[in-house]
Amino acid sequence: MPIKLAIHGAAGRMGRRVVALASQDKQIQIVAALESAGSHFLGHDAGLVAGGEKLGVSLSVVGESAADVVIDFSVPDAGIAIVDHCLQSKKPLVIATTGFEPDQKEFIAAAAEQIPIVFAPSMSTAVNLVMKLTEIAGKVLKDYPSGVDVEIIERHHRFKEDAPSGTALKFGEIVAEAMGLTDHVHGREGRTGKRTPQEIGYHAVRTGDNPGEHTIVFGMLGETIELRVAASNRDCYAQGAILAAKWLVGRPAGMYGMKEVLGL
Ligand SMILES: NC(=O)C1=CN([C@@H]2O[C@H](COP(=O)(O)OP(=O)(O)OC[C@H]3O[C@@H](n4cnc5c(N)ncnc54)[C@H](O)[C@@H]3O)[C@@H](O)[C@H]2O)C=CC1
Numbered sequence: 410m411p412i413k414l415a416i417h418g419a420a421g422r423m424g425r426r427v428v429a430l431a432s433q434d435k436q437i438q439i440v441a442a443l444e445s446a447g448s449h450f451l452g453h454d455a456g457l458v459a460g461g462e463k464l465g466v467s468l469s470v471v472g473e474s475a476a477d478v479v480i481d482f483s484v485p486d487a488g489i490a491i492v493d494h495c496l497q498s499k500k501p502l503v504i505a506t507t508g509f510e511p512d513q514k515e516f517i518a519a520a521a522e523q524i525p526i527v528f529a530p531s532m533s534t535a536v537n538l539v540m541k542l543t544e545i546a547g548k549v550l551k552d553y554p555s556g557v558d559v560e561i562i563e564r565h566h567r568f569k570e571d572a573p574s575g576t577a578l579k580f581g582e583i584v585a586e587a588m589g590l591t592d593h594v595h596g597r598e599g600r601t602g603k604r605t606p607q608e609i610g611y612h613a614v615r616t617g618d619n620p621g622e623h624t625i626v627f628g629m630l631g632e633t634i635e636l637r638v639a640a641s642n643r644d645c646y647a648q649g650a651i652l653a654a655k656w657l658v659g660r661p662a663g664m665y666g667m668k669e670v671l672g673l
Pocket residue numbers: 417418419420421422423424443444445446448482483484485486487490504505506507508529530531532533646
């Protein structure tokens with residue numbers, strides 16, 4: 410029996426790719442494509458909106474559905490609303506949306522005590538592998554004699570609404586944990602003084618249609634390491650979200666990440 414999938418934010422850049430790829434997947438049946446009450450795509454066929462063939466599923470607002478699992482690529486407030494919906498209907502949920510406030514993250518963590526949730530700022534296998542490499546690099550370089558300056562540079566399309574990216578923040582958490590660093594510095598301007606060894610620097614570049622690129626720089630005196638991962642389209646994220654949804658069905662309540670999904 411195929412897994413019945415609902416996609417939240419289905420007419421967005423990511424939602425459309427999830428619809429397009431999930432509709433080609435024999436293990437998945439799309440049963441709901443959800444959008445905001447103000448979307449002019451409501452009532453339109455989700456397959457056609459995604460640029461493919463007619464699917465027979467119209468874009469609708471959140472309501473009762475036969476879904477076994479939900480994938481969310483939307484905006485933070487809508488993400489919280491779908492968490493609440495999944496809590497009430499006891500449905501597993503993959504949250505790919507970024508930019509949540511701290512209190513919203515607490516709400517998600519509390520929800521994960523009752524339903525299974527995968528919550529990850531990047532669904533890409535390559536990005537999650539580079540997170541693992543970053544952890545290794547951080548641990549190995551922690552006590553490097555000259556000291557190590559870690560800077561995280563991310564580049565995304567001009568339409569992105571949050572900065573730095575959720576993925577950049579996650580890279581920063583990994584570095585902080587691995588190296589015992591405490592200060593998160595976002596951009597620099599003016600007479601900032603010398604860089605301190607406790608800093609992790611973040612730089613958010615917004616240009617054109619870049620689907621996402623992250624570079625983690627480990628700068629020593631005498632040598633430099635750069636770990637870079639760049640998407641050339643959005644399918645790495647959509648495929649990862651579909652993989653996470655399949656993995657999540659039947660799991661106990663809990664908060665999972667792509668680390669668990671990918672066995673990293
Ligand atoms: N975890 C990951 O791998 C990735 C995460 N993202 C994140 O996913 C989110 C969406 O990204 P994009 O698709 O590029 O944005 P987008 O703006 O193209 O799509 C968001 C969609 O959510 C819809 N939406 C807004 N309010 C809604 C509501 N109340 N109910 C249902 N739908 C609602 C919008 O109408 C829109 O269609 C962003 O937070 C982005 O950072 C993006 C790519 C990869």
